Amino acid sequence: MLKINNLHAKLEDEDKQILKGVSLEVPAGEVHAIMGPNGSGKSTTSYVLSGRDGYEVTDGSATLYGEDLLEMEPEERAAAGLFLAFQYPVEIPGVGNMTFLRTALNAQRKRRGEEELSAAEFLKLIREKGKALNIDADMLKRPVNVGFSGGEKKRNEILQMAVLEPKMCILDETDSGLDVDAMRLVADGVNALRAPDRAFLVITHYQRLLDHIRPDVVHIMSDGKIVKTGGPELALEVEQNGYADLLSEVA
Amino acid sequence: MNDITDLEVREGVDRETVETVANMGSYKYGWDTEIEMEYAPKGLSEDIVRLISEKNGEPEWMTDWRLKAYRRWVTMQEPSWAMLNYPEIDFQDQYYYARPKSMEAKPKSLDEVDPKLLATYEKLGIPLKEQMILAGVEGADAAPADGRKVAVDAVFDSVSVGTTFKDELAKAGVIFCSISEAIREHPELVQKYLGSVVPPTDNFYATLNSAVFSDGSFVYIPPGVTCPMELSTYFRINAENTGQFERTLIIADKGSYVSYLEGCTAPKRDTAQLHAAVVEIVVLEDAEVKYSTVQNWFPGDEDGNGGIYNFVTKRADCREARAKVMWTQVETGSAITWKYPSCVLRGDDSQGEFYSIAITNNHQQADTGTKMIHLGKNTRSRIVSKGISAGKAQNTYRGLVSMHPKATNSRNYTQCDSLLIGDKCGAHTVPYIEVKNASSRVEHEATTSKVDDDQLFYCRQRGMDEEEAVAVIVNGFAKEVLQALPMEFAMEAQSLVAISLEGSVG
Ligand SMILES: Nc1ncnc2c1ncn2[C@@H]1O[C@H](COP(=O)(O)OP(=O)(O)OP(=O)(O)O)[C@@H](O)[C@H]1O
Ligand SMILES: [Mg+2]
Numbered sequence: 001m002l003k004i005n006n007l008h009a010k011l012e013d014e015d016k017q018i019l020k021g022v023s024l025e026v027p028a029g030e031v032h033a034i035m036g037p038n039g040s041g042k043s044t045t046s047y048v049l050s051g052r053d054g055y056e057v058t059d060g061s062a063t064l065y066g067e068d069l070l071e072m073e074p075e076e077r078a079a080a081g082l083f084l085a086f087q088y089p090v091e092i093p094g095v096g097n098m099t100f101l102r103t104a105l106n107a108q109r110k111r112r113g114e115e116e117l118s119a120a121e122f123l124k125l126i127r128e129k130g131k132a133l134n135i136d137a138d139m140l141k142r143p144v145n146v147g148f149s150g151g152e153k154k155r156n157e158i159l160q161m162a163v164l165e166p167k168m169c170i171l172d173e174t175d176s177g178l179d180v181d182a183m184r185l186v187a188d189g190v191n192a193l194r195a196p197d198r199a200f201l202v203i204t205h206y207q208r209l210l211d212h213i214r215p216d217v218v219h220i221m222s223d224g225k226i227v228k229t230g231g232p233e234l235a236l237e238v239e240q241n242g243y244a245d246l247l248s249e250v251a
Numbered sequence: 252m253n254d255i256t257d258l259e260v261r262e263g264v265d266r267e268t269v270e271t272v273a274n275m276g277s278y279k280y281g282w283d284t285e286i287e288m289e290y291a292p293k294g295l296s297e298d299i300v301r302l303i304s305e306k307n308g309e310p311e312w313m314t315d316w317r318l319k320a321y322r323r324w325v326t327m328q329e330p331s332w333a334m335l336n337y338p339e340i341d342f343q344d345q346y347y348y349a350r351p352k353s354m355e356a357k358p359k360s361l362d363e364v365d366p367k368l369l370a371t372y373e374k375l376g377i378p379l380k381e382q383m384i385l386a387g388v389e390g391a392d393a394a395p396a397d398g399r400k401v402a403v404d405a406v407f408d409s410v411s412v413g414t415t416f417k418d419e420l421a422k423a424g425v426i427f428c429s430i431s432e433a434i435r436e437h438p439e440l441v442q443k444y445l446g447s448v449v450p451p452t453d454n455f456y457a458t459l460n461s462a463v464f465s466d467g468s469f470v471y472i473p474p475g476v477t478c479p480m481e482l483s484t485y486f487r488i489n490a491e492n493t494g495q496f497e498r499t500l501i502i503a504d505k506g507s508y509v510s511y512l513e514g515c516t517a518p519k520r521d522t523a524q525l526h527a528a529v530v531e532i533v534v535l536e537d538a539e540v541k542y543s544t545v546q547n548w549f550p551g552d553e554d555g556n557g558g559i560y561n562f563v564t565k566r567a568d569c570r571e572a573r574a575k576v577m578w579t580q581v582e583t584g585s586a587i588t589w590k591y592p593s594c595v596l597r598g599d600d601s602q603g604e605f606y607s608i609a610i611t612n613n614h615q616q617a618d619t620g621t622k623m624i625h626l627g628k629n630t631r632s633r634i635v636s637k638g639i640s641a642g643k644a645q646n647t648y649r650g651l652v653s654m655h656p657k658a659t660n661s662r663n664y665t666q667c668d669s670l671l672i673g674d675k676c677g678a679h680t681v682p683y684i685e686v687k688n689a690s691s692r693v694e695h696e697a698t699t700s701k702v703d704d705d706q707l708f709y710c711r712q713r714g715m716d717e718e719e720a721v722a723v724i725v726n727g728f729a730k731e732v733l734q735a736l737p738m739e740f741a742m743e744a745q746s747l748v749a750i751s752l753e754g755s756v757g
Contacts, residue, residue: 052708074711083712090709094727100713103723108714143727160713 001199002026002049002168007060009048018044020224021060026168026217031190031200033210033235036221037243042203043087045221046170050084051077064168078104079111081167085157085174087203092144097156098126100144101163108164129162133189150177158189169193170201175209187212207239222247290493291348297321300462303348307431307465310438320451320461327455333618334647334679337523337560337587345525346493347463404429404468404484416480423479425509426471430498433469440471444502448531448568448595456527456562456589460496464529467497472507472538481737483512486528494525501531503538505571510541512740523551523586527562536571536598541579543736545744548584550751553642555614558586565592569601569627577604578621579735581744583751586615591649593622596630596658603632606735608744610725610751611644611676620650620681625658625691634665637729640676641752647679654691661691669699670728672721672752700728722749 002025009019018041026032034042048055049062051074062069069077092100106116117125130140133155145153154174161169171190175183190200190213202213210218210232218234219226222243227250228234238246291302300321304314329340403416404427420427426437434441451461468484486497503509513530526548534540542565551558561584567576578592588611594603605621623632632652640646652663669678680697702724710720726733726745733741 050712052712053704073716074708075714075716078712078714086709086712090703090705092706092709092724092727094730095723100710100723103719104710104713104715107716107719111714164713 001028002062002064002201003066004045004049004062005060007045007048007062008058009044009055010058012054012056017058018055018224019048022221022224022226023060024219024226024229026199026201028167028199029194029196030216031194031202031213032217032219033202033204033215034219034221034226035204035235035238040221041224042221043172044224046084046172046201046203049077049170050074050082075107075111078164078166079108083161083164083166083169085154085161085169085171087172087176089145089148089153089157091146091148093146095144096140097142097144098122098140101126101160104160105164126159126163129159132192133159133162133185135159151179151182154178155182155185155189158186162189162193165193167197168199168201170203172203173205174202175204175206183208184212207235210235220246222250289349290346293346294343295321295345295347295463299347303463303465306348307434309431309434312438312442313434316446316451317462320458321463323452324455324458324462327458329455333589333649334645334681335587335589335616335618336645337616340523340525340560342459347496348465349493404482419479424473424476425478426469427482428469430464430467430469430500433500437469437471440502441469441500444531444533445498445500446531448533448566449529449564454564457529457564460498460527460529460564463494464496464498467499467528468501469499470501470509470511472503472509474505474507476504476507478507478509481510481512483514485514494527496526497528499528499530500533501540501542502533503535503540503574505536505538507535507538508540510737511543512737513542513544514547514743523558523560524549525560525562526585528564530563530565530592532565532567532576534567534569534571534574534576534601537573539575539577540567541577541737542567542592543740544578544580544582545736545740545747546580546582546584546588547747547751549586550584550613550615551586553613555586558615559584560587561585561590562587563590565590566595567593567603568595569598569603569630571598572600572627574598574601576602577606577735579606579732580608580619581732581736581740581747582607582609582617582619583747585617588615588617588619590617590619591621593624594632595624595626596632596661597626598630599627600629600631601627602630604735605632605634605636606732607636608639608729608732608748609637609646609648610639610748611641611646612751612753613642613644615642615644617645618647618649620648622651623653623663625652625654625661625663628657628659628661630658630661632661632663634663634667635731635735636665636667637732638667638669638678639672639725639728639748639752640669640678641672643675645677645679647681649681649683651683652685652693652695653683654686654688654693656687659688659690661688663691663693665693665695667695667697668728669697670725671699671701672725718749718753721752725749725752 004022004024007019007022010017022045036042057070064080064082102122109116135155174186215232218230220228291299300317304317449457451458470482472478532540548559548561569576576594582588596603603623609617609619611617621634634650636648638646638648648667654661667680671678678699682695684693686693706724707720710723725748733744736744
């Protein structure tokens with residue numbers, strides 16, 4: 001589904017190379033995890049894939065279902081099925097969470113030539129999805145992420161994912177800052193969405209999340225590259241020994 | 252914790268925005284109607300003033316009132332203190348009176364009005380038939396089932412075309428008619444109140460208006476009456492090179508209530524057009540007036556050609572105890588906006604509120620704000636101003652809060668937020684504060700922010716295109732003011748926000 005090949009990216013305004021040849025492939029139906037030290041380029045990979053300004057791709061490619069992602073506008077990538085749960089979700093004052101989400105959903109549907117959802121249909125959908133994530137009516141009415149606690153923001157990202165039903169979900173440290181119960185909710189949310197035609201790329205520092213969401217493949221990223229790829233046991237190894245041994249081994 | 256099943260959806264508003272953005276044409280009211288017009292000769296003189304008065308069938312006292320204003324006006328200078336930049340206006344190169352030929356003999360009822368005129372308003376979405384307006388019209392899934400009536404007075408160039416629901420209003424004792432009709436039919440009210448809030452000598456534009464105003468709306472709500480429906484006036488400038496000078500006079504007698512809406516549009520023309528209106532509101536004991544404006548005059552093209560020069564004097568006088576007035580304005584149009592709806596809080600315990608959204612894009616310039624003049628004891632005022640600038644536009648908030656020595660224990664709260672889109676536009680805040688007694692308090696908060704790239708990216712990652720994203724963020728920024736508008740207008744205003752910011756990003 002998602003194919004990244006030798007992806008190089010630098011900062012647009014600075015001569016600083018951040019991604020130095022990332023390659024990985026996530027087939028439909030699978031869950032992959034990316035782990036790696038702080039500053040190794042995990043978030044940058046997710047931003048470059050989703051089309052955030054400020055980066056320049058200098059080499060390599062990224063495709064979703066064979067379509068060139070890098071040629072598309074961010075909203076086109078979203079409509080094509082790419083979703084990013086942000087490491088730091090943004091606050092949008094004055095814009096109701098529900099209004100925001102309905103606008104987004106209908107924008108995507110329209111772009112794909114699908115019928116837009118009426119208020120009633122949308123309400124039904126969001127009630128259903130909200131319930132599963134323990135998101136109450138109050139949180140849906142409040143402005144997007146404004147005054148949300150760290151954990152609430154992350155749950156809200158998963159709610160958006162559940163409503164938008166993307167094909168390729170990238171989760172950037174969605175587990176950071178969650179208490180044990182919230183972690184469960186998030187993991188359950190992800191597991192409920194697992195499907196043969198959907199794939200996940202989960203960026204995380206902790207084995208904890210991976211206990212709940214069993215990944216098929218674990219990638220280790222360091223200094224702008226994937227340096228090692230293995231099964232779930234790779235995450236356990238990181239948890240026990242840290243990155244030092246692993247990295248010296250590949251160096 | 253609220254249960255999720257209690258949740259109510261009340262949106263529609265944002266839907267509308269998004270749809271409007273999708274079908275956007277830059278200024279959708281820019282067409283003109285071919286209607287045979289009758290003009291007074293170009294330029295301004297005592298003869299023209301007399302002619303206007305005569306065309307309106309006015310009594311002599313009114314003609315004299317106008318002439319006095321005219322004689323005063325010729326001695327006055329155009330003010331230059333506002334942060335506005337525009338070519339000198341040649342006041343002799345304007346028509347001061349234009350009316351559709353078909354209105355020569357005043358139609359007695361709407362059935363007699365030229366169908367072309369009615370069609371013009373229909374095209375603008377303004378019903379001149381007496382019909383129910385369902386709140387939220389299209390796309391509002393949350394519209395109340397009972398519908399709402401809105402009485403409309405339509406002013407086309409210089410004259411009032413007609414007023415709806417007159418009979419029903421008359422039953423409640425409410426007078427809602429054109430000001431020219433009020434001068435003829437209710438001279439005692441007009442003589443008592445006209446110019447009592449904005450005197451003919453007030454300022455250059457108000458004085459000009461006093462001399463040449465052609466028509467406008469008149470409202471009188473008798474003591475204790477809550478006006479049974481929303482009242483609204485739609486102003487349409489159609490004729491070329493024609494100034495529009497309306498005069499609105501609203502009197503809310505003791506213990507009465509009225510909510511009044513004003514909407515404005517004009518065709519696209521590449522020469523600028525002058526608009527200098529005066530609105531006077533008199534609020535007596537325990538009465539309350541809500542005055543909402545959605546101003547959508549043609550703003551000029553992307554290069555700054557044409558557009559309406561809007562110089563407006565609006566003032567409410569809370570003349571007696573516990574009188575209350577609320578101004579809400581959404582200013583999206585005009586090339587130049589010079590406008591400071593004000594409250595004179597004369598009665599003890601009277602209250603004034605001002606909620607404003609001013610959007611400027613391309614080469615638009617707005618210098619707008621309010622004046623809160625506290626004269627009575629325990630008076631309260633609240634100002635919420637949201638200025639949004641994009642393109643090369645300049646947006647200035649200019650506000651005065653004045654607490655007189657006798658206005659003891661009075662309070663003002665001012666919140667003044669500016670939002671910038673892009674880096675070629677400007678926002679300025681000019682607050683004037685005078686407090687002349689020790690027991691009163693004035694609070695002022697001001698912020699300036701930019702539409703944040705991270706917010707835009709977040710919206711786009713979720714599927715909105717750049718314009719939708721800006722509209723969503725801006726509507727969020729202006730939410731407190733949008734909420735102060737009556738529901739039907741809130742929707743219109745939200746879509747206007749989107750339209751007026753077209754092309755402001757990327
Ligand atoms: N806009 C930017 N300006 C300057 N440096 C940047 C920018 N974006 C990324 N970087 C740098 O690129 C490197 C990779 O950052 P990135 O956020 O992708 O790391 P990460 O792997 O997600 O780290 P963490 O685990 O801490 O979230 C870091 O050194 C970071 O400082
Ligand atoms: Mg990161």
